[in-house]
Amino acid sequence: MLGVLAGLEVIRTLNDAGIETDAPICLVNWTNEEGSRFAPAMMASGAYAGDFTVEDILARKDAEGVSVGAALDAIGYRGAEPVGTQKLGAFVELHIEQGPILEREEKTIGVVERGQGILWYDGHITGMERHASTPMEYRQDALAALAEIVLAIELIANSHAPNAVATVGEAVIAAPSRNVVPGEIAFTMDVRSPEGAIMTALDTEISAAVAGIASKRRVEIAFDNVWRKPPTIFDASVVGAVEQATAALGYSNRRITSGAGHDACNVNAVMPTAMIFVPCKDGLSHNELEDATQTDCAAGANVLLHTTLALAGVVS
Amino acid sequence: MLGVLAGLEVIRTLNDAGIETDAPICLVNWTNEEGSRFAPAMMASGAYAGDFTVEDILARKDAEGVSVGAALDAIGYRGAEPVGTQKLGAFVELHIEQGPILEREEKTIGVVERGQGILWYDGHITGMERHASTPMEYRQDALAALAEIVLAIELIANSHAPNAVATVGEAVIAAPSRNVVPGEIAFTMDVRSPEGAIMTALDTEISAAVAGIASKRRVEIAFDNVWRKPPTIFDASVVGAVEQATAALGYSNRRITSGAGHDACNVNAVMPTAMIFVPCKDGLSHNELEDATQTDCAAGANVLLHTTLALAGVVS
Numbered sequence: 359m360l361g362v363l364a365g366l367e368v369i370r371t372l373n374d375a376g377i378e379t380d381a382p383i384c385l386v387n388w389t390n391e392e393g394s395r396f397a398p399a400m401m402a403s404g405a406y407a408g409d410f411t412v413e414d415i416l417a418r419k420d421a422e423g424v425s426v427g428a429a430l431d432a433i434g435y436r437g438a439e440p441v442g443t444q445k446l447g448a449f450v451e452l453h454i455e456q457g458p459i460l461e462r463e464e465k466t467i468g469v470v471e472r473g474q475g476i477l478w479y480d481g482h483i484t485g486m487e488r489h490a491s492t493p494m495e496y497r498q499d500a501l502a503a504l505a506e507i508v509l510a511i512e513l514i515a516n517s518h519a520p521n522a523v524a525t526v527g528e529a530v531i532a533a534p535s536r537n538v539v540p541g542e543i544a545f546t547m548d549v550r551s552p553e554g555a556i557m558t559a560l561d562t563e564i565s566a567a568v569a570g571i572a573s574k575r576r577v578e579i580a581f582d583n584v585w586r587k588p589p590t591i592f593d594a595s596v597v598g599a600v601e602q603a604t605a606a607l608g609y610s611n612r613r614i615t616s617g618a619g620h621d622a623c624n625v626n627a628v629m630p631t632a633m634i635f636v637p638c639k640d641g642l643s644h645n646e647l648e649d650a651t652q653t654d655c656a657a658g659a660n661v662l663l664h665t666t667l668a669l670a671g672v673v674s
Numbered sequence: 675m676l677g678v679l680a681g682l683e684v685i686r687t688l689n690d691a692g693i694e695t696d697a698p699i700c701l702v703n704w705t706n707e708e709g710s711r712f713a714p715a716m717m718a719s720g721a722y723a724g725d726f727t728v729e730d731i732l733a734r735k736d737a738e739g740v741s742v743g744a745a746l747d748a749i750g751y752r753g754a755e756p757v758g759t760q761k762l763g764a765f766v767e768l769h770i771e772q773g774p775i776l777e778r779e780e781k782t783i784g785v786v787e788r789g790q791g792i793l794w795y796d797g798h799i800t801g802m803e804r805h806a807s808t809p810m811e812y813r814q815d816a817l818a819a820l821a822e823i824v825l826a827i828e829l830i831a832n833s834h835a836p837n838a839v840a841t842v843g844e845a846v847i848a849a850p851s852r853n854v855v856p857g858e859i860a861f862t863m864d865v866r867s868p869e870g871a872i873m874t875a876l877d878t879e880i881s882a883a884v885a886g887i888a889s890k891r892r893v894e895i896a897f898d899n900v901w902r903k904p905p906t907i908f909d910a911s912v913v914g915a916v917e918q919a920t921a922a923l924g925y926s927n928r929r930i931t932s933g934a935g936h937d938a939c940n941v942n943a944v945m946p947t948a949m950i951f952v953p954c955k956d957g958l959s960h961n962e963l964e965d966a967t968q969t970d971c972a973a974g975a976n977v978l979l980h981t982t983l984a985l986a987g988v989v990s
Contacts, residue, residue, distance in 0.1 A: 456805050458812045474807060478852065489772050489959055490841040490864040491790060491933015494831050496774045496957060501842055502828060505821035512818060515810050525806040526817055527852045534844040536794065536862045538960070546852045548806040617807015641812060643805055644854070 380671030381447055388621040389435070395420045403621035405441050407628050412441045448596050448669045449631040451622040452662045454650050458641025459614060466657045467604045468614035468635030471597045473590030473623040474550040475557045480584050481568070485577040487533070487541030501540040503575040504529055510567040511547065514560065522551045522560055523617070552589045552615040590616070590623040593630035596669065600632050603664035609657050634661050696987030697763055704937040705751070711736045719937035721757050723944050728757045764912050764985045765947040767938040768978045770966050774957025775930060782973045783920045784930035784951030787913045789906030789939040790866040791873045796900050797884070801893040803849070803857030817856040819891040820845055826883040827863065830876065838867045838876055839933070868905045868931040906932070906939040909946035912985065916948050919980035925973050950977050
């Protein structure tokens with residue numbers, strides 16, 4: 359039952375509108391996209407795509423020890439059909455951008471052609487705790503080493519603009535004290551690019567920068583790549599269908615890359631897939647200030663409708 | 675009863691050695707130098723020097739709510755004599771350096787002529803939390819701003835070498851997450867110099883650097899000077915007495931500045947004071963690896979003995 363907002367008119371079903379398609383249309387709500395209660399996020403699409411076995415996913419537990427299987431049983435949502443039984447000819451996902459580009463460029467629709475690849479690193483800097491009166495030249499300051507890393511990855515990401523971003527999101531000083539030079543810091547790093555070759559370059563350049571900083575600062579830095587997700591290249595024909603529907607509806611648009619992970623990035627491995635983005639206020643997401651206008655959401659839904667109809671084939 | 679190690683011979687008292695002085699010699703063990711249980715540190719010398727009233731100090735409580743007064747009563751150490759009754763003609767304190775200079779320069783004795791002045795700041799950076807997929811140019815990354823501050827104060831301190839040090843010892847990201855650009859960070863800063871004019875310059879230059887970084891990075895930075903302790907200038911004649919005793923004993927030595935605070939820095943305000951430093955292993959202090967050789971400690975004790983005798987005046 360595809361609900362669509364078209365201006366002020368609300369069409370409740372395709373049947374109401376007298377539309378018959380060649381292929382049936384399936385509306386999918388993948389279980390646990392956010393991953394707030396159970397890890398990993400996007401687990402249902404991951405299982406559908408074969409990244410995880412169904413048994414593995416059903417056995418994952420929340421903080422209270424309740425399994426995914428038990429939680430699905432409790433709300434009657436486990437379902438009888440084996441995962442993967444439904445074969446789809448194409449998949450299109452609508453989402454807010456979760457970034458600032460469409461809003462700043464005043465585009466209504468983002469035609470998503472790629473999803474960024476992601477590299478995650480765990481880092482640990484070991485310098486030497488010293489009294490804050492220690493002369494500068496005798497220090498092995500773990501925070502100063504981290505500071506150089508943070509600025510180095512910014513330069514490296516900028517050197518591959520607009521196709522790279524890099525972030526240190528977590529950094530914890532061990533036993534911090536106002537009058538002690540930090541001796542030990544644990545940190546994490548998130549690096550993204552939609553281009554496989556750039557991901558490889560980023561990995562090489564960042565690792566070399568970290569090693570150089572360790573040597574220059576006389577500290578030890580353990581720096582481990584703990585996850586690598588290759589870029590998602592969405593299906594050219596489905597991307598084209600989104601673009602044509604957008605153009606036919608007259609919405610301003612641009613090709614765009616998804617920075618975040620989505621169910622579409624998982625299922626793209628097993629069927630032709632693309633995504634549609636609409637702007638969100640100030641590019642904010644996963645934040646209580648997240649917002650999108652009703653007009654933009656309606657535009658996105660209309661592009662989803664017309665893309666889906668085009669892919670399914672309209673008989674009448 | 676001054677115990678002195680002189681080579682292998684141990685002289686237990688001045689009387690045993692047949693030494694009579696013009697002025698009596700007083701051995702002082704100031705209460706609560708470290709401040710581990712009660713704040714502030716060096717509270718007894720602070721009260722003696724008039725920085726705090728005795729009533730204030732006796733009312734300070736530990737984490738369990740026990741007051742200093744009650745704790746002194748419990749061990750019978752409160753004493754009957756009003757604080758400040760004992761007037762001293764001069765004061766000399768022996769301490770490990772708590773820094774690496776004497777060890778690296780292979781000097782046995784540090785003749786301490788100054789104590790560093792200290793500036794403490796509380797800082798708070800407010801940028802904007804964003805998803806780690808956000809393009810670099812749209813970010814207001816609080817950690818990147820902190821990184822620039824950490825490296826800027828290092829440059830500023832180095833530009834006043836060897837008379838300045840600056841440290842960010844604490845930095846806490848609010849709600850840190852691996853895939854979120856840090857939006858908010860609280861930090862502290864400790865800045866030291868033995869020269870009042872340089873302290874003023876450091877305050878001006880660091881405050882300007884912080885403001886410049888806030889503007890360039892489009893973040894807000896609250897940066898407040900919460901404590902200012904002026905440099906300690908020890909008494910020239912007592913410093914000279916330490917230097918002469920060191921020379922007479924034939925120990926290698928150099929003039930040095932104390933980076934840390936000491937009871938001597940407090941009482942210097944009310945009587946002629948100086949300090950003697952001996953080397954400590956790797957410059958480490960307030961660390962389980964803190965160490966000093968018996969030979970260096972004996973040398974320090976001998977300098978203390980001979981300085982004290984010279985200041986007291988030897989009759990026989």
